[in-house]
Amino acid sequence: xxxxxxxxxxxxxxxxxxxxxxxxxxxxxxxxxxxxxxxxxxxxxxxxxxxxxxxxxxxxxxxxxxxx
Amino acid sequence: xxxxxxxxxxxxxxxxxxxxxxxxxxxxxxxxxxxxxxxxxxxxxxxxxxxxxxxxxxxxxxxxxxxxxxxxxxxxxxxxxxxxxxxxxxxxxxxxxxxxxxxxxxxxxxxxxxxxxxxxxxxxxxxxxxxxxxxxxxxxxxxxxxxxxxxxxxxxxxxxxxxxxxxxxxxxxxxxxxxxxxxxxxxxxxxxxxxxxxxxxxxxxxxxxxxxxxxxxxxxxxxxxxxxxxxxxxxxxxxxxxxxxxxxxxxxxxxxxxxxxxxxxxxx
Numbered sequence: 286x287x288x289x290x291x292x293x294x295x296x297x298x299x300x301x302x303x304x305x306x307x308x309x310x311x312x313x314x315x316x317x318x319x320x321x322x323x324x325x326x327x328x329x330x331x332x333x334x335x336x337x338x339x340x341x342x343x344x345x346x347x348x349x350x351x352x353x
Numbered sequence: 354x355x356x357x358x359x360x361x362x363x364x365x366x367x368x369x370x371x372x373x374x375x376x377x378x379x380x381x382x383x384x385x386x387x388x389x390x391x392x393x394x395x396x397x398x399x400x401x402x403x404x405x406x407x408x409x410x411x412x413x414x415x416x417x418x419x420x421x422x423x424x425x426x427x428x429x430x431x432x433x434x435x436x437x438x439x440x441x442x443x444x445x446x447x448x449x450x451x452x453x454x455x456x457x458x459x460x461x462x463x464x465x466x467x468x469x470x471x472x473x474x475x476x477x478x479x480x481x482x483x484x485x486x487x488x489x490x491x492x493x494x495x496x497x498x499x500x501x502x503x504x505x506x507x508x509x510x511x512x513x514x515x516x517x518x519x520x521x522x523x524x525x526x527x528x529x530x531x532x533x534x535x536x537x538x539x540x541x542x543x544x545x546x547x548x549x550x551x552x553x554x555x556x557x558x559x560x561x562x563x564x565x566x567x568x569x570x571x572x573x574x575x576x577x578x579x580x581x582x583x584x585x586x587x588x589x590x591x592x593x594x595x596x597x598x599x600x601x602x603x604x605x606x607x608x609x610x611x612x613x614x615x616x617x618x619x620x621x
Contacts (some may be wrong), residue, residue, distance in 0.1 A: 292588065315551050316533045326528060326595060337409045346577060348533050349506030351546055353393030353426070353483030 286339040301341075305330035312345070319346045355380050361453070362607065363424040365407055378567035379407065381610035382558070383453075385566045386410040388472060390463060390491060391481030392417075394437040395505050395558060397429035399479050402559035403454075404447035410455045412475060414438040416462040426548030439537075463487065465609035468494045477562050478502035479526035484508030485532035492517070493609055496601045501565055503558040510547050512578040516561045521599060522574035527595035532612050550582050561595065 286299050290310065297309060303322070307315050320327045321344040327335060358378070361383075368374045368382070380404045385408050389396050392415040399484055417439050419430045426441075434442040447456050459471060472494050480502060488504065495502045496519040504525050505514045505556035517524050521556075557578065563573055564570050575594070580587040600606050 290388060290420075296381055309514065321528075321592060324592065326530070326592070328530070339380075345444060346513075346528060347508075347578070348485070348529060349508045350394045350485045350488065351507040351544065352391055352481050352488075352505055352551075353528050 288337055288339075288341045288343060291345055296341045297337065301337050303337070305339065306337065306343075307332070310345075315353075317342045317348045319348070320344070320345065355383070358457055361407075364453075366601045367407070371524040373569040376515055378569065378609055381487040381568075381611075382563065383407050385477065385501065386412070386475045387477045387479065387566075388412040388414065388475040389479045389481060389563055390414045390448050390487070392427070392429065392443040393423065393479035393481060393483060394426045394507065394546060394548070395555040396443070396479070397427045397563070398552050398555030400443050400447055401429055401450065402556060403562065404451045406559075406563055407451060407453060408562075410457065410475075412459060412463065412471065412509055413440050413443050413447075413458045414459040414463060415443075416460060423609050426546060426551040430551045455502050463490065465490065465611045466616070467593065469609065470496055470511065472498050472500055479558050479562060480504050481558070481570060488525065489532055489612050491607065493600055493606055495519055496524055496605065497609065498605070505554050505558050507554050509545055510550055511583075512557075512579065513577055514554055514557055514561070514573060515577045516565065518572075518574055521594075523592050523594045524598060524601040526600035528577065528592060528600045530599060535574070547582060553582065586608055598609065 287294055288297055323342055334340060365379045365506060368379045369376050387403055389400050389409050392413050400413055419434045419437050419442050421435050421440055430442045430445050440460050440462050444456045444458050447454060476501050478495055480488055482488055499517045499519050503516050561572055565572055577590045577591060596602055
């Protein structure tokens with residue numbers, strides 16, 4: 286099925302949850318990303334129970350703590 | 354309406370002829386009070402542009418001294434000023450650019466005990482800090498004090514920024530909730546930052562402050578502007594105020610606390 290991550294359309298397996306998606310997407314440090322799924326920000330304890338659906342739109346927003 | 358001197362009319366002429374700023378907008382800038390937290394990579398361009406624009410009163414907060422390793426990006430400081438308090442180095446440059454601006458320095462690090470009384474005096478706040486503890490503290494303080502502010506973060510070749518009007522637009526915690534766990538974050542000094550990227554993000558923050566003051570255009574409310582200077586791709590991520598936000602929702606915070614200090618490195 287197709288989903289959109291950060292504006293890019295991707296083909297992923299049906300029934301994938303967010304925890305599995307992070308592995309597929311090679312996100313090494315899930316603690317450093319905030320995930321928006323169709324306008325809602327997910328809590329980390331919701332990742333495993335959140336099953337992706339065809340057409341879902343996700344944004345991975347990375348923590349950036351620099352400034353000096 | 355305030356009387357502009359000939360010197361002011363000439364100095365600010367490119368603002369005054371600019372549609373959406375004009376003489377009224379310039380008067381708002383001259384009457385504005387902006388606090389810049391951090392006189393580093395982000396704070397340097399912000400402070401320079403706000404002083405040049407004629408912002409009436411600019412507060413600048415930083416407890417550090419100028420270090421040689423700062424000069425690759427912190428363009429408000431010079432080689433001769435290594436060892437000088439950053440706020441004094443910054444003030445000298447801001448006053449050299451524009452002697453009409455009142456610069457107030459706070460040679461201190463902000464924490465839960467002192468931030469509210471400083472923030473209270475200003476109309477708009479700039480986050481130019483380099484750690485999550487400070488960024489979340491600034492967000493909390495601006496929500497409690499109801500002060501609009503610009504969040505900024507940079508890392509390596511990337512930057513991101515959003516502008517926040519507390520209780521009306523999404524706050525930093527609506528999007529990022531809480532600082533990442535300290536054990537998830539390796540050391541900061543190894544991450545690095547392209548100097549010019551700090552300038553790119555800082556000037557966006559300065560433009561947001563000026564837009565807000567004059568009421569021009571659309572601030573970065575309810576969206577995060579994120580860019581990668583390697584590809585020069587710029588992206589807006591839209592969102593709304595989180596009704597369950599830990600900080601700014603109905604059940605949000607009413608008191609400040611200090612967050613555990615963490616640094617800014619990350620992998621993908």
